Amino acid sequence: MCGSSEIYLKIYAKSSMKKPFFYFVILVVFDCLVFFDFSPFLLLVALYGVLVLSKNLKKTLLWLLFLNLFIALWVGVLWVFGDRGEAIVVLMRANCIIALSLGLFFGRDFLFIAQSLQSFLPKKMNFLILMSSKMMSELRVEIEKAKYTLKVRTCGRGGFAFLCHSYGYLIGKIICLGLQKAQKIGAMLEVRGYNGHFYALREERVEVKDWGLVLAMIVSVVC
Structure with a gap:
């Protein structure tokens, strides 16, 4: 039992502690929460991802505003011809997913994205x-x-x-x-000797501010 725990900890240290892998897992979990257990507090999680973790805050906000123009068309149709309450929920869910995705991955190089998917x-x-x-x-x-x-x-x-x-x-x-x-x-x-994995001269590790995103998600679920 002790041996298997040590193996698990080694695997965890090599994979999940790398920022690309960590961000991808966080995004998947967050999307599941948005679709299956939505709470308005998840907007705060997305806002944290944009303001604190964004690589380029100005461009991220501009793209978020630009994409909201397309979302507004869809939500506007639902608001006029459908349920207004559902339209508000759709607007909040869409902004949650788009905002956190932009905050975590926008402005990063393609190697970062490839490393997040290689597992x-x-x-x-x-x-x-x-x-x-x-x-x-x-x-x-x-x-x-x-x-x-x-x-x-x-x-x-x-x-x-x-x-x-x-x-x-x-x-x-x-x-x-x-x-x-x-x-x-x-x-x-x-x-x-390429073996299917990509390596960088400087591997990005998970920082304290990244764990803050996990804490914000836990608080949003509890609330």
């Missing part, structure tokens, strides 16, 4: 998520370069046929570059 998704799927997100920045650079090149070489020519031909060339170039990049990444991972 729950198959290794290959998690790898595809990380590589796809990582390549998006390089894809944008290649697209901008190709657009500038086409703009310089067209000399003002236009037309729908020429536009289709140009974008066909652009798509073909991106596919070829993608295959070439994939071969390089595959060789690099094989040489470095």
Whole structure:
């Protein structure tokens, strides 16, 4: 019994104490509470996540306001043609989930997100998520370069046929570059002994303010 407890503590220390894993578990538990045991006090938990744990508070609040514009359309229809009490509950639930999600994950890099999922998704799927997100920045650079090149070489020519031909060339170039990049990444991972887990030079550990989110959730459930 003692041996199994020691093993459990080691597993707990290696996994749940890492911030990406911790945030994902908190978000899943919080979403379950919102759907199955909703309380208005959960809004305070979401507010804590935004104000205290947000990586970029200003942009997080702007995105929360922007998403609330879409929520307001849905809630407005329900308010006019349905139950007003239900409309208020829908508004509060939506804001709980969106606000905490933005507070925990918005502004963080894709490695953080991939690390939060690697304990729950198959290794290959998690790898595809990380590589796809990582390549998006390089894809944008290649697209901008190709657009500038086409703009310089067209000399003002236009037309729908020429536009289709140009974008066909652009798509073909991106596919070829993608295959070439994939071969390089595959060789690099094989040489470095990739085993399905992603490592960072600086691992983020759970801090005291993160545990405050757990305390706020417990208080909201008790109240």
